[in-house]
Amino acid sequence: MSTAIQSVGNYLDIFTEFEKHAPGREIAWLRDLRATAFARFCETGFPTPHDEDWRFTNVSEIARTQFALVKESSARNSISNLKSASVAGSAARLVFVDGAFVSELSTTGALPAGVEVLSLTQAITHRAKELEAYLGRYVDIRRDAFAALNTAFLDDGAYVRVRRRNVVDAFIHLLFVSTQNEIPTMSHPRNLLVFEDESQATVVEEYVSLGDGTVLSNSVTELAAGENATVSHYMIAREHRKAFNVSTLRIQQARSANVASHSLLLGGGLVRNNVHPVLAGEGGECLINGLFVGEGRQHLDNYMYVEHASPHCSSRQFYNGILDGRSHGVFHGRIVVHKDAQKTDAKQTNRNLLLSDDAQIDTKPQLEIYADDVKCTHGATIGQIEENALFYLQSRGIDEVAARRLLLLAFASECLDRMRPGAARDYSERLIHQHLLSVANHVPSAPSGNGKERSWEEIG
Amino acid sequence: MSLLEIKNLHVTVGGHEILKGIDLTVNAGEVHSIMGPNGSGKSTLAQVLARRQTYEVTQGEVLFKGKDLIAMKPEEAACEGVFMAFQYPVEVPGIGNTYFLRSALNAIRKYRGEDEVDAVDFLPMFREKLKLLEMDEKLMSRSVNEGFSGGEKKRNEILQMAVLEPKLAILDETDSGLDIDALRIVAKGVNAMRSPERAMVVVTHYQRLLNYIVPDFVHVLVDGKLLRSGGPDLALELEEKGYGWIEDEARQGAPASA
Numbered sequence: 263m264s265t266a267i268q269s270v271g272n273y274l275d276i277f278t279e280f281e282k283h284a285p286g287r288e289i290a291w292l293r294d295l296r297a298t299a300f301a302r303f304c305e306t307g308f309p310t311p312h313d314e315d316w317r318f319t320n321v322s323e324i325a326r327t328q329f330a331l332v333k334e335s336s337a338r339n340s341i342s343n344l345k346s347a348s349v350a351g352s353a354a355r356l357v358f359v360d361g362a363f364v365s366e367l368s369t370t371g372a373l374p375a376g377v378e379v380l381s382l383t384q385a386i387t388h389r390a391k392e393l394e395a396y397l398g399r400y401v402d403i404r405r406d407a408f409a410a411l412n413t414a415f416l417d418d419g420a421y422v423r424v425r426r427r428n429v430v431d432a433f434i435h436l437l438f439v440s441t442q443n444e445i446p447t448m449s450h451p452r453n454l455l456v457f458e459d460e461s462q463a464t465v466v467e468e469y470v471s472l473g474d475g476t477v478l479s480n481s482v483t484e485l486a487a488g489e490n491a492t493v494s495h496y497m498i499a500r501e502h503r504k505a506f507n508v509s510t511l512r513i514q515q516a517r518s519a520n521v522a523s524h525s526l527l528l529g530g531g532l533v534r535n536n537v538h539p540v541l542a543g544e545g546g547e548c549l550i551n552g553l554f555v556g557e558g559r560q561h562l563d564n565y566m567y568v569e570h571a572s573p574h575c576s577s578r579q580f581y582n583g584i585l586d587g588r589s590h591g592v593f594h595g596r597i598v599v600h601k602d603a604q605k606t607d608a609k610q611t612n613r614n615l616l617l618s619d620d621a622q623i624d625t626k627p628q629l630e631i632y633a634d635d636v637k638c639t640h641g642a643t644i645g646q647i648e649e650n651a652l653f654y655l656q657s658r659g660i661d662e663v664a665a666r667r668l669l670l671l672a673f674a675s676e677c678l679d680r681m682r683p684g685a686a687r688d689y690s691e692r693l694i695h696q697h698l699l700s701v702a703n704h705v706p707s708a709p710s711g712n713g714k715e716r717s718w719e720e721i722g
Numbered sequence: 723m724s725l726l727e728i729k730n731l732h733v734t735v736g737g738h739e740i741l742k743g744i745d746l747t748v749n750a751g752e753v754h755s756i757m758g759p760n761g762s763g764k765s766t767l768a769q770v771l772a773r774r775q776t777y778e779v780t781q782g783e784v785l786f787k788g789k790d791l792i793a794m795k796p797e798e799a800a801c802e803g804v805f806m807a808f809q810y811p812v813e814v815p816g817i818g819n820t821y822f823l824r825s826a827l828n829a830i831r832k833y834r835g836e837d838e839v840d841a842v843d844f845l846p847m848f849r850e851k852l853k854l855l856e857m858d859e860k861l862m863s864r865s866v867n868e869g870f871s872g873g874e875k876k877r878n879e880i881l882q883m884a885v886l887e888p889k890l891a892i893l894d895e896t897d898s899g900l901d902i903d904a905l906r907i908v909a910k911g912v913n914a915m916r917s918p919e920r921a922m923v924v925v926t927h928y929q930r931l932l933n934y935i936v937p938d939f940v941h942v943l944v945d946g947k948l949l950r951s952g953g954p955d956l957a958l959e960l961e962e963k964g965y966g967w968i969e970d971e972a973r974q975g976a977p978a979s980a
Contacts, residue, residue, distance in 0.1 A: 656796035658826035672816025
């Protein structure tokens, strides 16, 4: 089960150094959290395809690479020409460069009073007591080596707290940018999103690359939704092809909470997105809605682990995949229905479009049902662009490339249609349109003219 | 110059020769009907003219406005002015009817060097055609043909024809599966499109449609060959006697002209 001890040895040096300067190192519970997590990581090492949960994804390239933490991001100065304008419809934007919060690039001005958005480092420094009830309580570091690694290097990210009954229409934008070009670097963004009872808000997490270097982004987001809260969470991965992106969204839902998780995997070389909701209170609803678009040699792994721990909850998993070139997509949908979770209603659907002979999809439903009065269905389809539909469009004057693009957009719009109408959905639509343009043309996403720096404009 | 000239056209599909030497000339302003028993090659002819690539032309040529039609891709043929109303129109989920039609119109306009039409300018003309085909505007907010009944799908084909204003319209068994009311509406739409600049090829199995869309010429296609041509009366004769007698005549070497 473990990988070679050498790769872990490198981390020991980095961790030892990190601990000396880590925020909140004087706080006992936080110190223990990191230490326990690191010990666990050393025990297990990185997962291998022998682990059932990682059967289709080989992370040996991550295990072999010597990643370094970025200290003072020198790049922060080089990107001072970043547009300070935020995405239309966002109420706040926190920008993290190589894992560290940059206040000069961030804005929280338009937030109403009952909504607090700050960097995790700030929260650890000023509100540690408040964090103790949530931070590290949900994500399972015993089961998940990447989550353990993230927890060991817990440093910065976003702390979002929406107070009871507060409703925010505009979305909260968390933007993670990697800028390094030389040596391989890593960051472990840690987000804590707490939505109190009856609150309503939307958070968008986005990962982009400005630099060209090999980079590992290993993020963990713990999301606690209180009773009757309504939450939408977006995870948008848009990095370059030498990026490794592992993300874990661990959701804890109280009674009658309604959480929608939307994930768009549009970039990255090797991407693994874990979504793990626990329906802990009666009557909760969870929607996990995803789109992954692969080209070249991209590997996009979507791992879902839905736990029905309470009666009368419903969950839906809808994933659409478009795979071209020699890309490899994975959909692993686990549903666990605990013994007392009667009247569970769970549904899972994975639809895939393969655009080339070498594209590949592994789709695996996994239902573990321990209650006896439940409704669980699952289904998957794998197909190509419909020839009849393509000809129909061409027979009306639309050229083949444009027709392909229209059909890909139509397929992707199944995912868009499940997003609540609003600014976050509009933003997602723009990004998807942009991305599918290149897929339809069968042109790999063009690298920047200079070869090194990419401009902000190219990303936005 | 004739609008459409088909000379000795041989077409093979999946290794089988379906069209075995078709000769046909269609001039602007004319309405031709192609009738024949099932399996005679009527749909094959329509699909070849619309440039479906799975139909292989092994011999002969087709000139459209003097240009080599067989050399054109489906979108080129469409932009040059060929329109086929499908026998079985597909549903295309995720693409709105109105958006699709406006995109098609703009693709054709762009090809011709004309300005594109924006969503606002498109509507008045579009609504006019909707009325002609007695279609509810609400249907148009749905995806292409999504959840449409057979009759609605066929009317949608004629609606598209009305908006795109082709030079040559090929109707592939547009009447099959329609009740009398739908038939009347479809015919109304088609007849409204008749003009001296436009030609139509109406492929049909049943004579009934031709009571509503009265053709100038009727041709009988049997086993991949046009065995006989005539005026509208020929259609009535077929209705009465079936197709068998034409095959007999052909075998005996009787003349095929009207």
